[in-house]
Amino acid sequence: MAGRTVLERLTWRLARVVATRAETPRFVSLDLEVPGWPGHLPGQHLDVRLTAEDGYQAQRSYSIASAPAGERVAITVERLDDGEVSPYLAGDLRAGDLLELRGPIGGYFVWEPSLGGPLLLVAGGSGVVPLLAMARHRAATGSQVPTRLLYSSRSAADALARDELDRLARTDGSGFAVTHTFTREQPPGWTGYRRRIDPAMLEEVGWPPAARPLAYVCGPTRMVEAVATTLVELGHDPVRVRTERFGPTGG
Amino acid sequence: MRLPEAALVSGFISRGFRGRRRLPEDLAGRVPPGQYVEPGFPVLSAGPTPRIDLAEWRFRVAGLVARPQAWTWEEIRALPPSTFTGDIHCVTKWTKLDTTFTGVSVDTLLDAAEPLPEASHAVASSYGGYTTNLPLDDLSGGKAWVVWEFDGAPLAPEHGGPARLLVPHLYFWKSAKWVMGLRLLDHDAPGFWESLGYHNHGDPWLEERYWSD
Ligand SMILES: Cc1cc2nc3c(=O)[nH]c(=O)nc-3n(C[C@H](O)[C@H](O)[C@H](O)COP(=O)(O)OP(=O)(O)OC[C@H]3O[C@@H](n4cnc5c(N)ncnc54)[C@H](O)[C@@H]3O)c2cc1C
Numbered sequence: 001m002a003g004r005t006v007l008e009r010l011t012w013r014l015a016r017v018v019a020t021r022a023e024t025p026r027f028v029s030l031d032l033e034v035p036g037w038p039g040h041l042p043g044q045h046l047d048v049r050l051t052a053e054d055g056y057q058a059q060r061s062y063s064i065a066s067a068p069a070g071e072r073v074a075i076t077v078e079r080l081d082d083g084e085v086s087p088y089l090a091g092d093l094r095a096g097d098l099l100e101l102r103g104p105i106g107g108y109f110v111w112e113p114s115l116g117g118p119l120l121l122v123a124g125g126s127g128v129v130p131l132l133a134m135a136r137h138r139a140a141t142g143s144q145v146p147t148r149l150l151y152s153s154r155s156a157a158d159a160l161a162r163d164e165l166d167r168l169a170r171t172d173g174s175g176f177a178v179t180h181t182f183t184r185e186q187p188p189g190w191t192g193y194r195r196r197i198d199p200a201m202l203e204e205v206g207w208p209p210a211a212r213p214l215a216y217v218c219g220p221t222r223m224v225e226a227v228a229t230t231l232v233e234l235g236h237d238p239v240r241v242r243t244e245r246f247g248p249t250g251g
Numbered sequence: 252m253r254l255p256e257a258a259l260v261s262g263f264i265s266r267g268f269r270g271r272r273r274l275p276e277d278l279a280g281r282v283p284p285g286q287y288v289e290p291g292f293p294v295l296s297a298g299p300t301p302r303i304d305l306a307e308w309r310f311r312v313a314g315l316v317a318r319p320q321a322w323t324w325e326e327i328r329a330l331p332p333s334t335f336t337g338d339i340h341c342v343t344k345w346t347k348l349d350t351t352f353t354g355v356s357v358d359t360l361l362d363a364a365e366p367l368p369e370a371s372h373a374v375a376s377s378y379g380g381y382t383t384n385l386p387l388d389d390l391s392g393g394k395a396w397v398v399w400e401f402d403g404a405p406l407a408p409e410h411g412g413p414a415r416l417l418v419p420h421l422y423f424w425k426s427a428k429w430v431m432g433l434r435l436l437d438h439d440a441p442g443f444w445e446s447l448g449y450h451n452h453g454d455p456w457l458e459e460r461y462w463s464d
Contacts, residue, residue, distance in 0.1 A: 011450075014263060023323045049285075050265040057345050058270055059285045084271045084287070092267050100263055105461065107447035108297050224407050228299035228326045238299045238379065245294050 009075045010102045012049065015039070017074070017097045022251030028090035031063060032099065035093065040064050042133035043110035043216065043244075046073070050085060054203055055135055060085045062103065063130035063218075063244075076160060078126040079181070079183065080093045108242040109216065113138065117145035120206050122227050124152045124219025127246055128160050130220060135176070139168055141241035146175040150205045153195050155185035179205045189193070199230045208234035218244040277344055282346050286413035289345035291399075297443070300408045301379040308413060310360070310397060311432035314373075317365035324413065327397070329356045335396055341423040341454040345356050352406075352417050354398030357390050359417065360433070370435040374442060375416050378429040383442035384451070385418065385425060387435065394420055399431060422453040422460070 015032040023029050040046075045063045066074035093099065111119065119138075121131040128151055138147060142162045153159040160221040165178045181201065183191030193201060207213040215236065217227045222244045231241050263404050271288050282288060303322045312320045317381055319327055322330075327350040333356040340346045366387065376382045390396065399406050406412035411428030418425045422446050450459040 010463045050268045050270070051263060052268050052270045053264055056270045056273060057285070058272065059270075061343055084367070090269050097264065097266060099265070107446060108443075221409070225294070225300060230430065232299045232302075238301065241299050243296065243298055245296070 003245075010105065012100055014205060015101050016100045017093050017095055017099060019095050020093060023076060024158055025250050026090075026158060027076055027173050028079065028091070029074055029118065030093060030099075030196045031066075032073045032090065032101070034071050034073055034101065038075060038104070039068055039105035039249075040105075041065060041075070041110040041112055042137040043106035043130045044106045045102050045130070045181065046075070046105060048075075048085065048089065049100045050088060058085050061105070062089075063133070065129045065132050065136075066186070067133060076126070076129050076132075088099045100135070106244075109130070111137075111214070111216060113141055113143040113145060115214060117146055118207050119147040120213040120215040121147065121149040122151075122202075122215065122217045122219075124197070124205075124223040125148065125154075125158075125221030125246075126160075127217075127244070129218075130244060132161055134216065135165065135168060138176070139174070143240055144175055145227070147177070148205060149176075149178045150181070150197060150201070151178065152181045152219070155182050156180070156187045156190075157185075167188060171207060191195065197227055203232055203234060206221055206231070206234075211238075213236065215241045216244075217241065219246060221245045234251060254435050268353050275425060280350070281348065283340055284435070284458050286344055286346040286455065289347055292347060293341065293345055294409045295341060295342070295343060295421045295424070296409075296428060297381070298379060299378075302408075303378050303413055303429060305413060309431060310414065311431065312360055312435070313365035314435035315367040315370035316435055318361065318363065321358075325430055326455075327355060327414075328399070328429065331398060332428055333359070335398070335417060335418055335419060339419050339423055339426070342449065342453070342455075342460050346455075352396065352398040353400035353403075354394065354414065354417070357395040357397060357416075357433075358393065360397065361391055364435075366435055372436045372439045373433045374440055375427040375433050377427045379430050381427055381429070381443050383416075383425050383427045384440055384445055385421075386425060386452075388420060389421060389452075390433070391426075394418065409419045420454070422450075422455050424449065425453050433459040 019031040021029040045061045049059045062075040065076045077089045130201040168176045169178045308324045310322045334353045336351045398417045399414045416427040416430045
């Protein structure tokens with residue numbers, strides 16, 4: 001399935017920051033040009049390595065936000081103010097800077113049109129990033145796989161790519177639907193969900209188990225645990241529920 | 252400037268990066284390269300946490316053994332207990348210091364099953380379908396456990412409860428959660444993550460993270 005890309009050697013490469021984009025007050029996207037990038041599948045991540053003047057190094061993983069596109073790769077980083085690496089990536093890097101990275105990594109939490117669907121994408125906070133890569137790839141390839149994205153953010157201002165996702169959903173016949181839930185603060189006149197993802201919401205928004213959707217769940221550990229457990233309790237086949245946990249932090 | 256392919260990497264300094272999580276001197280020898288110390292206990296698994304009925308739970312040792320074994324939950328917990336205290340290292344870069352796990356030494360389980368002389372490797376398999384492969388040398392000689400307690404409390408399901416393998420000298424994906432058995436082989440047979448790009452062996456001190464490392 002993913003053998004094509006995971007077989008590439010994972011050498012460290014120097015990438016150039018082509019552009020930085022503030023997506024929301026807390027999220028910054030980095031467009032990178034990576035000479036020799038072997039290509040990736042939506043859902044994979046890369047490892048970033050920072051080196052200080054005295055040789056001290058720090059490594060972290062970041063999901064790839066962009067659909068496959070030659071040697072161009074984008075990541076979207078949530079700034080954790082007391083973090084070590086994310087404030088540097090999301091605050092200090094400028095266009096023209098260099099960044100050491102390697103990848104792509106991961107061959108399971110990936111989707112490409114040949115895997116089919118229907119797709120259920122469930123995201124919490126920064127966990128939407130690899131799912132955005134899937135949605136972008138799906139649109140770019142003209143895939144008709146019916147797809148529903150359920151995306152939990154603290155507020156509308158924290159939701160990544162909200163306009164882009166709405167546009168995808170409005171495109172006639174696209175088969176793409178997006179549902180937001182804003183857990184802390186809602187825009188004026190908001191009539192949608194305003195609570196954490198729960199069983200009732202997954203039943204209303206997700207596919208019935210009989211549709212045998214392929215589910216991708218990504219976000220903070222506790223949210224992923226709760227959603228994956230609920231999906232199995234609702235009758236979904238555990239082998240069709242794929243998870244990626246970003247660790248204890250995040251939305 | 253044209254960037255060279257995959258090059259100049261040693262000697263590259265990230266402009267303006269200083270690093271905040273520098274290790275205190277006394278920990279310097281304890282944290283493998285590329286790792287940082289994590290106060291919490293993150294979770295990494297590929298799918299939902301399986302629900303396991305203790306009445307049905309079994310731990311089997313099969314394959315190239317003289318006496319295949321199948322312990323029930325009560326039986327395995329009646330074996331001589333063994334505790335590990337030390338550090339664990341996850342391939343996603345975190346290291347957790349001073350953990351305590353209690354269970355049974357894999358040596359005890361292998362002794363009961365009597366591995367045949369030609370047995371050289373094992374595949375651990377789990378409820379939920381996960382597998383991981385290990386050389387028998389990494390599972391024996393006091394280096395591996397099947398554990399059901401973490402820091403004095405029952406191991407939580409998301410951390411692999413009721414029982415997980417614990418192989419603390421290798422990256423933590425080798426410590427299969429929800430483990431249900433070991434099959435001994437006379438050859439190596441890559442498991443789940445090992446087939447998806449992760450290193451076949453996984454020594455954190457050698458940074459054996461991915462296939463090419
Ligand atoms: C597969 C994968 C994909 C990921 N994809 C993304 C992505 O697309 N976007 C994204 O933004 N993130 C992603 N992450 C998370 C990312 O790798 C980093 O964990 C995140 O950016 C935080 O790193 P940091 O160095 O800024 O924070 P760290 O310095 O690692 O700290 C993280 C948090 O832990 C706390 N902490 C850490 N050490 C200590 C300590 N000693 N004492 C007290 N508190 C401490 C900090 O306060 C902070 O809030 C992904 C992770 C994985 C595993």
